[in-house]
Amino acid sequence: MVTVGDKVGFLARERQVAPPGWNRWLVPPAALAIHLSIGQAYAWSVFKTPLEKSLGITGTQSALPFQLGIVMLGLSAAVLGTTVERRGPRWAMLMSLLAFCSGLLISAAGVWAGQYWVVVVGYGLVGGIGLGIGYISPVSTLIKWFPDRPGMATGIAIMGFGGGALIASPWSTSMLSSFGATTSGIGQAFLVHGIVYAVFMSLGVLLIRLPSPEFTAEKAALLKDKPKGTxxxxxxxxxxxxxxxxxxxxxxxxxxxxxxxxxxxxxxxxxxxxxxxxxxxxxxxxxxxxxxxxxxxxxxxxxxxxxxxxxxxxxxxxxxxxxxxxxxxxxxxxxxxxxxxxxxxxxxxxxxxxxxxxxxxxxxxxxxxxxxxxxxxxxxxxxxxxxxxxxxxxxxxxxxxxxxxxxxxxxxxxxxxxxxxxxxxxxxxxxxxxxxxxxxxxHEPKVADETDSPSPKGDDEATVARWNEAEAADVAETAEKEDAEGVVKK
Amino acid sequence: MSSPRENRSSTLLLVGAWLWVGLPLAYGLYRLFLNAAKLFV
Structure with missing residues (x-):
């Protein structure tokens, strides 16, 4: 099914392709804007004691949002990985922003209402989906932009996930000190986190670009002295x-x-x-x-x-x-x-x-x-x-x-x-x-041919073409099935 | 060929983007090293 934002508008994959001359060093900060934010998850412990005292919950209960978040990270990354690839990094980063920040805002509402299960669902379930999508969102894009240094490129992004806790831990602690470790103060802290992270992550959404077809020529030059680069x-x-x-x-x-x-x-x-x-x-x-x-x-x-x-x-x-x-x-x-x-x-x-x-x-x-x-x-x-x-x-x-x-x-x-x-x-x-x-x-037979003798299309254009072909085949198959089952289309 | 004006805005964008992520990270690292220093006192 084609949805708004999938084929048209700001989120269309075609609109995510970089204009000629786009500097590839703009991609790592885009990735870092996402990873530094979602890395906040590792600073969850800052909220544990205040939540336990204000809501009267146990240590095991206060760890639940984080644990569920990490489980959801793995699950959503595994389940939504192909969708992330198909719709492109901008879509993925926006979905990560929406899910992660909504999780924080839902948690704020949960704490204010004194309903701890809302915090578990908000931070763990909804926010955890944001963690998974966000974690994988820049990976393949970085690898495509840095074919000569893929380890370094993904290293920068994933370093950001580790760095996220370094920022969040002192920041959240000082926020709880000034707002107070009460339900009202914790709720305010979650609210501020949700808003600030939404603004911070938006840089990633705005800045991320897929390599343009022109980058293919540049890529060949980058890989000139690196026979193992391709x-x-x-x-x-x-x-x-x-x-x-x-x-x-x-x-x-x-x-x-x-x-x-x-x-x-x-x-x-x-x-x-x-x-x-x-x-x-x-x-x-x-x-x-x-x-x-x-x-x-x-x-x-x-x-x-x-x-x-x-x-x-x-x-x-x-x-x-x-x-x-x-x-x-x-x-x-x-x-x-x-x-x-x-x-x-x-x-x-x-x-x-x-x-x-x-x-x-x-x-x-x-x-x-x-x-x-x-x-x-x-x-x-x-x-x-x-x-x-x-x-x-x-x-x-x-x-x-x-x-x-x-x-x-x-x-x-x-x-x-x-x-x-x-x-x-x-x-x-x-x-x-x-x-x-x-x-x-x-091996994918088509792609092997393309790589051995570079096609006039850029890597990403070729990938989009493959996705479109696969989608068209899916649509045709569904239509055939529906015809065979006598389904009436409106 | 891009014009000097385009070059300048491209450089500004690059510097701004790295500062956007670099400043909070620098703050986090500063606090980390304050903590790490406790091991040596």
Whole structure:
């Protein structure tokens, strides 16, 4: 069905194509405007205690909006990935803006009305859909604009998701201080968040552009010295999930994320526990500084390692994340408690690999499956994140609780979970080793021809043409079915 | 070829866009490093 905003007007895919001479460095800030905003989700904890006190809810209940939001992120990215690809990044960014900011406004209404379930539905369900669409919205566009540096381009955007919490956390805290941590104050804070984020994200909607046909010539020049810069095949999202490569990468992402959460989940108490018995114990206030350093490493890793992957290759960089990550966990286990700087540095590097795992995966997908539906494939791969988000905290918390019951103290509390993290990283390493180029039977035949001998059309125009053909075939098929079933069309 | 005026507005747009996202990020990083400093005091 053709809808307003799909084929005509500001949101039409054709209107999203850049005019000649459009500077490609305008695309990363557009992506950052979205990712820095939706990254607010990781600062949800700021609202937890005020909500618990003002609405009389438990800690488990106050975590629900965030948890539902992350589940919805994975689900909506997986389900809506192909729609995002078809309708283009501007449509996706606008939908993300509407859903994410509506979620915040609904939450404001829920808090004012004293109805906590409205906050769960608003922030978790509606806002979570905005997170999923927003997360994947700029990915394939960035890869198309930066064929010479896809890892760096997606690294910038996904770094923004990490950076979003850095902005939101102090900002939300100071807002709650001035409005008050009452239902009225929290409601006002949600309202201001919704309005400010809507304005901030609008830059992305206005600025995002698809590469123009003229960019094809420029692209050839960019890739002149980069023989590996082009991918000579494309695989559709539906075919991608039938390949072992997709599922091996799913395992790689899932276990790499789980290993990072292994430290993130218990970072502050972990540092205190490791040095409790030593001559230089760490104070609780210093441990909050450690958490801040880990956030910085997580964010920096997204840009630095993902950019490095453009030089050393995607498979090699994942060897580093998984192999060196496992070794660093071993270092923490064996000599971690002997030196605070060593512990801090090892944990920071592990966290930089955690962030980098997220940031490099779109470029890895592009290498394996081409640019055709890379955003949609990325959306489906993000289900690995949802699983890891449950798996990681579950392992770490369950083992730490069991250790406390058994009377363990200090580093012993974490030994079992560290061994599990090492095992997961080794499995991830093996999965990465097993990744081979995709069997040509999964390739899209038309696109392969286009790439081998560039068509006069630009990449994106060719993609639009393919979407239109697919839509026309769908319409024809439906009409045939309706005719056969005797459906009368009005 | 684009005119000098077009070039200037294109540069302004580029600088403005990066400031739009860069300033809040700089604020976030500043607060982060204030927190991180607690580890060393």
């Amino acid at each position: 991918v000579s095949h494309n695989v559709s999202a539906n075919n991608a999930i039938k390949t072992p490569q997709f599922w091996l990468l799913w395992v790689v992402l899932c276990f790499n994320v789980t290993a990072g959460i292994g430290i993130l989940e218990k970072a502050a108490p972990m540092l205190v526990d490791f040095f409790k018995e030593s001559s230089t114990p760490v104070a609780a206030t210093a441990a909050t500084g450690f958490v801040a350093l880990l956030s910085a490493a997580n964010m920096a890793g997204r840009f630095v390692w993902s950019s490095t992957s453009d030089i050393v290759g995607r498979k090699n960089i994942y060897r580093l994340y998984l192999g060196v990550g496992a070794l660093l966990y071993l270092v923490l286990l064996t000599v971690g408690s002997t030196s605070t700087p060593l512990f801090v540095i090892a944990a920071m590097v592990i966290l930089s690999f955690y962030g980098a795992g997220f940031a490099t995966v779109p470029a890895y997908l592009r290498d394996l499956f081409g640019t055709y539906q890379v955003g949609a494939i990325h959306g489906r791969l993000l289900t690995a994140w949802s699983v890891a988000g449950v798996l990681g905290p579950l392992i770490v918390n369950a083992i730490a609780d069991a250790g406390k019951k058994a009377g363990h103290v200090g580093p012993d509390l974490y030994a079992t979970s560290f061994y599990i993290m090492i095992a997961l990283l080794v499995v991830g390493f093996v999965a990465n080793e097993l990744i081979r180029p995709v069997d040509p039977k999964f």
